Amino acid sequence: MPKVTRILTISLAIMFFASALGCQSAAAQLRGEDGPSLAQGQDLSIQVVPDPLDIGGPARVTIQGLDMDAAPEGHFDGRPIFFFPTKGGVTGIFGADIMIQPGVYPLTISFETSQGTRQETIDVTVLEKDYGTRNITVPQSQVQLSQADQERAAREKVLTDRALATVSPYRLWHGEFLEPVDAAINSSFGRKTRMNGILSPRPHAGADYRAPEGAPVRCPADGVVILTGDHFFSGKAIYIDHGQGLISMYFHLSEILVSEGKEVKKGETPIGLVGKTGRVTGAHLHYGVYLNGARIDPSAFRKLSGSLNE
Ligand SMILES: [Zn+2]
Structure with a gap:
């Protein structure tokens, strides 16, 4: 319709x-x-x-x-x-x-x-939109975390929450966002996730691209790297601020090739390499886009970004 x-x-x-x-x-x-x-x-x-x-x-x-x-x-x-x-x-x-x-x-x-x-x-x-459901199996230790892992994840959440709350006054990006990697999406945004048989209360907040380990990750739009790290769930991760509350993120990398504070340009490649770090079932790129804290569909956002009459 x-x-x-x-x-x-x-x-x-x-x-x-x-x-x-x-x-x-x-x-x-x-x-x-x-x-x-x-x-x-x-x-x-x-x-x-x-x-x-x-x-x-x-x-x-x-x-x-x-x-x-x-x-x-x-x-x-x-x-x-x-x-x-x-x-x-x-x-x-x-x-x-x-x-x-x-x-x-x-x-x-x-x-x-x-x-x-x-x-x-x-x-x-x-x-309402039904994005579907996925079933994944990971080591049980990544679902029921040890005390040490719980504390680590909590420390990392403070850092990522702070990055995601970034609202720069200026808009750094222009025109259509690029695809972050040359690969197809094999697990789309919004899917409900059944992990080790238990339905997670949180749907998939990004899109997973089925790219092989070592594939170059592309910067989709101008911005500034506001956080990098090796996190329990996300593995090696990059967060880019595009201004005015628009943040993109890249998870499970094998290598991070930019540092915090670096200005990155649309098309800059590679900012990192695809990997299988963190909680994963295999090599892929998890790509997320948040807009003033709203978790939105990166593919739909790319289309919207290309439709603005700038
Ligand atoms: Zn993902």
Whole structure:
């Protein structure tokens, strides 16, 4: 079924008038796919694509007719949305975390006008998506951890949580993300995982590429290496900050070839080599993308990143 695109059109002139009367919501009108094309003159249009979106799905919100001087900002599911200029307007990206419950969530946007700060709210529907289930078998010692391993994993979680909470003010990436390795995905994002027969409460938060040990890993977009390490679950791992809360990660490497603090460029290869370190059943690259803490589908994000009208 094709995704429906909804366009919210606001006439600034009407909005000011309505606002003066204390009924700002009367100024906003929802119009469907067959509604008017992008507004002109005093009008702004706000468009969320895709809408509805899937659990684990990334999306964009584009405001045509606005520029960065209006200091647009937004929120979705308690996470900030940062805007950047796109053709004829501004765009922000956001994601529905893999653990979000299906439902309708408000997306709020605010921006400055000569009349003061304006706020708009759009209801965004998040749909359930069945990504499937996988069965994997690992040594039981990697499921029921020893005291020492529990303590190690807890120490490493502090480091990785801190890396994943990084929100740099500037956007470092542009254009479509590249594939991180030349290989097919053999275990996609979002799959429920039955490990040694027990269903894990946490779905697969990245995509696994079936690449052989030693295969070069490519940097998909400009960024800065914010964390490297050899971790109990993730093995040798690299975390890259692409700015404005967008973080990518590469797990189970045999070699890490970049150091923390290094600026990396789109296409830079190799930043590391595929391996089978950490909790794995064999050599592969686990590739994850988090957007302001929301765990999103890296493949869907790559498509979204290539569809922005920059
Ligand atoms: Zn994985």
